[in-house]
Structure formats: structure tokens, C-alpha cells
Amino acid sequence: MPCGEYFTSYDDRMGLIRWRTERVAFLLALPIPFLIPFVLGGGAVSMLTRIFVFVIAVLGLNVILGYAGEIVLAQGAFMAIGAYSSTRIVAELGAGLIPGMLVGGLLTATIAVIFGLPSWKVKGFYIAISTLALQFIALWFFQNSELAFIHGGSQQNVPREVGLIGDFATVSTATEQYFLILTVTVIFVLATLNLSRTGIARVFRGIHENDLSSAVLGINVFKNKLLAYAIGGFMIGVAGSLYSIYIGFVDPGSYTIELTLEHYVMLLLGGMGRVWGAIIGVAAVTIAQDEIRTLLREYAADATTLEPVFFGVLIIVVLAVEPKGIIAGLGQIKDYLRKWPYAY
Amino acid sequence: MSVVGTLFEVTVTGIGLGAIYALVAIGFSLIYKVTGVLNFAQGQLALLGAYLVVVLSTPLLVALELPASAAIVATLVFGLLLGVFLERVVFRHFIGEPVLSVIIVTLALGGIITGMVRFLIGPQYRAYPEAIRPDWSLPLPFGVDLSASFTLGVALSLVVVVALMLFFRYTVIGSILRAGSSDQQAAMVLGVSIERTILLSWALSIAITSIGGLLFAMSAGGAGFTIEAVGVLIFAAVVFGGLDSIPGAFIGSIVVGLIQQLGAFYAEPVIGPGVGQVLPMVFLLVVILVKPYGLFGTERIERL
Numbered sequence: 001m002p003c004g005e006y007f008t009s010y011d012d013r014m015g016l017i018r019w020r021t022e023r024v025a026f027l028l029a030l031p032i033p034f035l036i037p038f039v040l041g042g043g044a045v046s047m048l049t050r051i052f053v054f055v056i057a058v059l060g061l062n063v064i065l066g067y068a069g070e071i072v073l074a075q076g077a078f079m080a081i082g083a084y085s086s087t088r089i090v091a092e093l094g095a096g097l098i099p100g101m102l103v104g105g106l107l108t109a110t111i112a113v114i115f116g117l118p119s120w121k122v123k124g125f126y127i128a129i130s131t132l133a134l135q136f137i138a139l140w141f142f143q144n145s146e147l148a149f150i151h152g153g154s155q156q157n158v159p160r161e162v163g164l165i166g167d168f169a170t171v172s173t174a175t176e177q178y179f180l181i182l183t184v185t186v187i188f189v190l191a192t193l194n195l196s197r198t199g200i201a202r203v204f205r206g207i208h209e210n211d212l213s214s215a216v217l218g219i220n221v222f223k224n225k226l227l228a229y230a231i232g233g234f235m236i237g238v239a240g241s242l243y244s245i246y247i248g249f250v251d252p253g254s255y256t257i258e259l260t261l262e263h264y265v266m267l268l269l270g271g272m273g274r275v276w277g278a279i280i281g282v283a284a285v286t287i288a289q290d291e292i293r294t295l296l297r298e299y300a301a302d303a304t305t306l307e308p309v310f311f312g313v314l315i316i317v318v319l320a321v322e323p324k325g326i327i328a329g330l331g332q333i334k335d336y337l338r339k340w341p342y343a344y
Numbered sequence: 345m346s347v348v349g350t351l352f353e354v355t356v357t358g359i360g361l362g363a364i365y366a367l368v369a370i371g372f373s374l375i376y377k378v379t380g381v382l383n384f385a386q387g388q389l390a391l392l393g394a395y396l397v398v399v400l401s402t403p404l405l406v407a408l409e410l411p412a413s414a415a416i417v418a419t420l421v422f423g424l425l426l427g428v429f430l431e432r433v434v435f436r437h438f439i440g441e442p443v444l445s446v447i448i449v450t451l452a453l454g455g456i457i458t459g460m461v462r463f464l465i466g467p468q469y470r471a472y473p474e475a476i477r478p479d480w481s482l483p484l485p486f487g488v489d490l491s492a493s494f495t496l497g498v499a500l501s502l503v504v505v506v507a508l509m510l511f512f513r514y515t516v517i518g519s520i521l522r523a524g525s526s527d528q529q530a531a532m533v534l535g536v537s538i539e540r541t542i543l544l545s546w547a548l549s550i551a552i553t554s555i556g557g558l559l560f561a562m563s564a565g566g567a568g569f570t571i572e573a574v575g576v577l578i579f580a581a582v583v584f585g586g587l588d589s590i591p592g593a594f595i596g597s598i599v600v601g602l603i604q605q606l607g608a609f610y611a612e613p614v615i616g617p618g619v620g621q622v623l624p625m626v627f628l629l630v631v632i633l634v635k636p637y638g639l640f641g642t643e644r645i646e647r648l
Binding site for chain 2: 065071073115117118121122124125126128129130132133136137140143144145146147212257258261264265268305306307308309311312313315316319320323
């Protein structure tokens with residue numbers, strides 16, 4: 001390994017794949033996601049699909065929280081809006097998955113922007129409170145069967161066989177679902193990686209660091225905050241619609257405040273504001289959750305209620321020990337190893 | 345019953361409900377005032393208080409059948425100790441940390457408490473012992489009968505609220521708390537131990553919150569997981585009253601209680617069940633958009 005890292009051009013510095021190690025690792029890792037469904041069993045594929053769905057949702061949260069620094073506690077509500085609206089498009093109109101995802105995402109983005117309006121006057125925990133209010137209003141709305149003419153019934157089944165557009169290219173088996181969700185995830189990961197390299201996310205980060213200074217520098221703070229809400233909301237909405245396809249039905253019980261907390265654990269454990277951090281966090285938490293659930297079920301049937309206890313303790317410890325998450329810890333290890341055994 | 349009588353009954357229950365919310369809300373704004381921590385776990389702390397009475401006074405979980413009054417006192421003491429414990433173990437590490445960390449820690453704390461209660465006691469509704477569920481009722485004008493547990497809950501909460509206000513106004517400890525909240529630096533210079541003030545305010549806040557949960561459960565006849573919703577409803581109350589104002593928390597709670605009851609009675613047949621709990625949330629959003637610092641809150645002015 002070289003004793004320092006040098007870039008000869010700005011393009012190199014800003015590249016997505018910058019070093020030879022990364023290039024080799026990328027080429028070696030490239031076929032793995034495509035081989036997995038043929039090598040591993042159904043359980044592992046299902047878990048990976050779940051991880052991919054949550055990666056999209058957590059990346060959306062990352063745009064709002066990690067880049068723009070707005071504390072949004074309505075992850076469950078946003079995913080529910082995406083799920084219910086796409087279910088209506090898919091099941092009743094029969095227009096197919098891609099229109100469903102787009103409509104779900106756009107509708108969620110609209111709602112996110114509307115509930116981002118308080119950021120005109122206030123910031124910080126007022127936003128947390130108002131989005132928490134959205135969470136409760138949304139849950140009530142989707143549970144209320146008298147409003148079924150809007151959301152189409154509080155519990156619905158999503159058809160097993162759905163075409164991408166209309167009846168064209170149907171997706172029905174778990175493997176097909178896996179590839180569909182993998183594709184969408186890759187698109188969003190690339191989009192977020194590129195977003196963080198462009199001016200948009202730099203403006204977001206500026207607002208995150210100090211909104212008054214950004215305003216003095218001529219940045220329209222309110223407009224950019226709303227833009228962050230729209231981008232993040234769109235991603236979370238799409239994740240919601242994919243989640244409804246993944247679990248096969250929609251039910252308000254899957255979009256509670258616990259989901260919000262889970263996504264915060266994932267993002268903060270991985271590393272806030274970092275795309276790879278979000279991916280690592282989602283994978284680590286989902287796998288750990290699976291292991292713990294099996295472990296608890298062996299211990300007692302009703303011990304699964306202890307799951308939030310585990311997550312709560314985990315997040316408190318993470319925030320107290322290393323608030324920047326796993327990815328910052330990995331960076332420290334890398335720095336240490338590079339200079340090892342002489343720390344100069 | 346006449347229209348006026350119905351309106352009167354709904355209003356009275358609304359004010360009563362508001363008085364019970366007021367205790368939880370005061371617990372919230374006390375902590376916010378002194379330490380700046382926004383406690384998202386108030387609902388779960390209230391829940392803990394409500395269930396503790398059941399655990400102590402019935403042979404559930406521990407075979408310790410305390411008389412009702414002793415159970416209530418024990419809950420109060422437990423709340424004080426829990427406050428000290430949480431401050432020492434958890435919140436001390438998060439002084440000066442960003443708002444996000446504190447919010448997530450309190451949310452996680454709420455999750456921990458709910459998970460534990462669900463695991464230890466189960467998700468069922470638990471009725472209170474007979475001694476704190478008397479069966480008389482209070483006759484009011486317009487032919488309205490107020491049930492005893494509700495009357496008791498309301499009366500007790502009004503007493504506690506008044507006592508707290510007198511405590512903050514006229515006792516030495518109360519004025520130390522007010523001093524610590526208005527300017528930590530100046531209070532330290534004058535010889536007030538801020539560390540002890542923060543500890544005391546946590547203990548007091550959680551004890552008050554437990555009593556709030558207990559009274560709420562008493563007015564419903566027993567403890568259930570619906571108490572958790574109080575934690576969100578009080579946000580409407582404290583934001584309306586101003587986050588760092590204790591009288592504001594009280595007035596806001598009364599308003600929220602009224603909105604909830606009137607909404608539940610008049611809007612529910614039209615829109616559907618549960619509107620009562622959602623209307624305060626809509627109210628909260630309107631308040632945040634129109635007057636974010638509330639009635640009595642101090643407006644924060646930022647400079648570069």
C-alpha cells in the first residue's frame with residue numbers, strides 16, 4: 001500500500017472508484033449479487049431483498065437527515081403513503097409496477113414537502129415534532145375504514161403477479177422480485193452517490209452545518225430544505241411501494257413508529273451522511289435482527305417483544321461511543337493500519 | 345339530556361382530561377426548561393407509572409399486595425429514583441450533544457420501556473384494584489353524573505398542578521430550579537449546583553409524569569397501552585403553551601383535552617373513530633406554522 005494517496009487530476013479525486021484496490025474489489029464483487037439467487041436458499045434471498053428495500057428507504061432518510069440535517073420522524077408514514085398509493089395503482093388500475101412506484105414516490109414527495117413547510121420558520125426539534133404528528137395522523141388515516149374511498153381499504157393484498165407496465169414483463173417469483181428490487185436499489189445508490197458529489201448536496205450540507213451562514217452566502221435555505229424533503233420523500237415512497245410488493249400485503253401495522261426508530265438505528269449505526277454507511281448499517285441491523293429473533297424465539301414465545309429493547313440499548317450505546325457510526329470506525333482502523341507500526 | 349347538558353358534560357370531561365395531560369406535559373416542560381432535553385418518552389414513562397400501581401397492588405408479577413395508597417406512594421418514590429437513575433446513567437453522557445442524538449436517545453428509551461412492559465406484563469389491559477376505583481359519582485348541574493374515578497383523577501391532578509405552581513413560586517428549591525433554567529451560568533456564579541439542579545429536575549419530572557400516568561389510568565379504570573398516545577398528545581399542549589413555560593403547559597393541556605373531547609363527540613360520527621386523538625395533532629401543525637413559540641414560550645433569536 002502506498003504511504004500516501006495522490007491524485008493527479010480533479011476528476012480522479014472526485015471519481016466513484018478512485019484506487020486500484022477499489023477497482024479490483026469492484027470487479028470481484030460485481031457478479032456476486034447476480035449469482036446469489038442461484039447459490040443461496042430462499043431465506044437468504046428474501047432477507048437480501050428486504051435489505052435492498054430498506055437501503056432505498058434509509059438512503060432517502062440520509063438525504064433529508066444526513067445531508068440536509070432535518071430530523072424527520074415520519075419514515076413509517078412516508079413508506080405507508082408510498083405503499084398504499086402504489087397498491088391502488090397496481091391492484092385497481094392494473095397499470096403495472098413502474099407507474100405504481102412513480103406515483104407512490106411522487107405522492108410521498110408531495111406530502112413530505114407539505115409537512116416540510118414549517119421549516120420556513122422553525123428548525124430542529126419543531127420539525128421532529130411536526131413530522132411525528134404526521135406519523136400519527138397517517139396511521140390513523142390508514143386504519144380508518146370510513147376513509148377507504150381514499151386509501152382503498154386499510155388491509156389489502158397486493159397481487160402476486162404484477163407486470164412492470166400494464167401486463168408486460170410480469171414479476172411473480174421471489175427471484176424475479178429480487179432482481180427487480182436489486183435494479184431499483186442500484187439506481188438509487190448511484191443517484192445518491194452522485195448527488196453527494198454535486199452542488200445540490202453540497203448546498204444541503206452547508207445548510208446542515210449552519211443555516212444562517214448559508215443564507216448569508218446567498219443560498220435559499222427554505223427552497224433547498226424543501227428540495228431535500230422532495231428527493232428523500234420520493235426515495236422513501238418508492239421503498240414503501242417495493243416493500244408492499246415484497247411482503248405481499250399492506251397493513252398499517254407494518255408502518256409504525258418502530259419502523260422509524262429501526263431506520264434511525266440503521267443510519268446512525270452505519271454512519272450518517274455516508275451512502276456506504278447507510279448500506280452497511282441496513283445490512284448489519286437486518287442480519288442482527290434476524291439472528292436475535294431466532295435466539296429470542298428459542299428462549300420464549302413472547303420474548304420477541306424484547307426486540308425494541310435491544311435496538312434501544314444498541315442505539316444509545318452507539319450514540320454515546322461513536323456517533324459517526326461504523327464507517328467512521330473503519331476509517332480510523334484504516335488510518336491506523338496504514339501507519340502501522342510507526343504512528344508517524 | 346338537553347343539548348346544553350351534553351355540551352356541558354363534554355366540556356367538563358375535556359377539562360378533566362386536560363388536567364390529567366397537564367401533569368405529563370409539566371413533566372416534559374420542566375425537563376426541557378432546565379436541561380434542554382426534548383423527552384419523546386413521556387408517554388412511555390406515564391405508562392410505566394400506570395402499570396407499576398397494578399404490579400404493586402395486585403399479585404401480578406410480584407406477590408406484594410400493597411394497599412392502594414401505599415402502592416401510589418411507592419410509584420411516586422420509584423419515579424423519583426428512576427429520574428436519578430436515568431440522569432446518571434443515560435442523559436449525563438448527552439449534555440452538549442446535538443439535538444438529533446438527544447431525540448433519538450429519548451425515542452430509544454421509549455422503545456425500551458414499552459418492550460420491557462410488554463414482555464413482563466403482556467399487552468393486556470389491567471384493571472385497577474377496587475380501592476382506587478370507587479363506585480360513587482358526582483352529580484353536576486344539567487343532570488350530568490361524573491364517575492368517581494374520573495372525578496378523583498381530575499381533582500388530584502388539579503391539586504398537583506396548583507401545588508407545583510406554588511412550589512416553583514414560593515419555595516427555595518423551586519426558585520433554585522427557576523434560576524437554573526433561566527440562566528445556568530449566572531446561577532452557577534451565585535453558588536447553585538447545576539449538577540444537583542439537573543438531577544433534581546429529572547427526578548421531579550419523572551415522578552410527576554408517573555402520577556400523570558397513574559391518574560390517567562385511574563380515570564379509565566385500569567392501565568392499558570393506550571396511555572402511550574399521551575406522549576404525542578402533550579406535544580400539542582406544550583408547543584401551544586410555549587415549550588419552556590409551565591403555566592403554558594397547563595393551559596395548553598386543557599385546550600388539548602377540550603379539543604380531543606369535543607372532536608371525539610362531534611366529529612367522530614362524521615369522519616370516523618379516533619378523530620379525537622388526531623385533531624390535537626392537526627392543531628399542533630397549525631400552531632407550529634402560525635405561532636411556533638406558543639403563547640408563553642421565549643422566542644429564540646439567532647445571530648451569526
